[in-house]
Amino acid sequence: MMKSDKIQLYSSEFYAACTLGGILSCGPTHSAVTPLDLVKCRLQVDRTLYKSNLDGWRTIVRNEGLAKVFTGLGATAIGYSLQGAGKYGGYEFFKHLYSSSGVSTEGHNTLVYLAASATAEFIADIMLCPFEAIKVRQQTTMPPYCRNVFEGLSKVYRSEGWRGYYKGIVPLWFRQIPYTMIKFSSFENIVQAIYARLPYRKSEMTSLQQISVSFVGGYLAGILCAVASNPADVIVSKMNNERKPSESMAKxxxxxxxxIGFSGLWNGLPVRIVMIGTLTSFQWLIYDSFKVKVGLPTTG
Structure with a gap:
């Protein structure tokens, strides 16, 4: 394990630690909520499919078997681990880059958070998109599009070439970039507001107390993220499921x-609020716990 006296802020070791923290925070958490994601994606494609989450799981277990509630797990684990690396490591890099660019950012911290998170997510989604495409196809086709992520990657390439991996990239950017901008900027501001209202300074708090603040701030930020990104999330699911090979993005x-109409853009929102709120809170919990473990300060 790295020692705190060997990790300097904004050094290559610092960014490596943040990148690893991002992998640990995103890969396992997204994988853990695969059953929720499965029902959400299917309801986004067909809102009449299940009456509720519980009904969805019961139906899947009855018709497909218990293991099928984790359909898409492999693609989720790989894709969101890569995305977490780019998202968290990239955010720390671009936040420092933009704030030390020579342009005065005093009083404009939120703009720095927004710009850094948008840049990091743009790059992270390029790594995520092929695996998101496989995940959505597995989860929304009956029978499932493929047995595992590697068969899915091969099948898409044979039928559509490398473009098949990225036919959902624009909707993914529209979903993930606003989501991440809200996730990071609201988190930073929420935890600052929490610290400002506490009777003691952050530096006087224990690591456990600081991580608890990160958890609460993460959940509140996650609710905002879920609402803002749900329309694009629906479009990503529909695009990967229904877009024809020769059809343009606009068409x-x-x-x-x-x-689906405007109301259809909000399919699956209650499930997404629970899923994203839980995801975001535990991601910040894991990420900041890891940073403390290797001798770095918590975020915010």
């Missing part, structure tokens, strides 16, 4: 929107 978006 596919227009056709899908005409089919």
């Amino acid at each position: 596919a978006l227009s056709r899908i929107y005409k089919k």
Whole structure:
């Protein structure tokens, strides 16, 4: 394990630690909520499929078997581990880069958080997109599109070439970039507001107390993220499930929107609030716990 006296802020070791922390915070948490994600994605494609989450799981277990509630687990674990590396490591890098660029950012910290998180997520989604495409196809086709992520990658490439991996990249950016901008900027501001209202300074608090603040701030930020990103999340699911190989992005978006309407953009929102709120809180909990473990300060 790295020692605190060997890790300097904004050194290569610092960014490596943040990147590893991002992998640990995103890969396992997204994988753990695969059963929720499965029902959410299927309801986004067909809102009449299940009456509730519980009904969805019961139906899946009855018709497909218990193991099928984790459909898409492999693609989720790989894709979101890669995304977490780019998201968290990239955020720390770009936050420092933008705040030390020579342009005065005093009083404009939120703008730095927004710019850094947007840049990091743009890059992270390029790594995530192929695995997100496989995950959605596995979860929303009956029978499942493929047995595992590697078969899925091979199948997509044979039928559509490398473009098949990225036909959902624009909706993914529209979903993930606003989500991450809200996730990081709201988290930073929420935890600062919490610390400002506590009777003692952050530096006087124990690591456990600071991590508890991160957990609460993460959950509140996650609720905001879920609401803001749900329309794009629905479109990503529909795009990967229904877009025709020869169809342009604009035409596919227009056709899908005409089919589902404005109300359809909010399919699966209650499930997404529970899922994203839980995900975000535990991601910050794991990320900041890891940072403390290797001798770095908590975020915020």
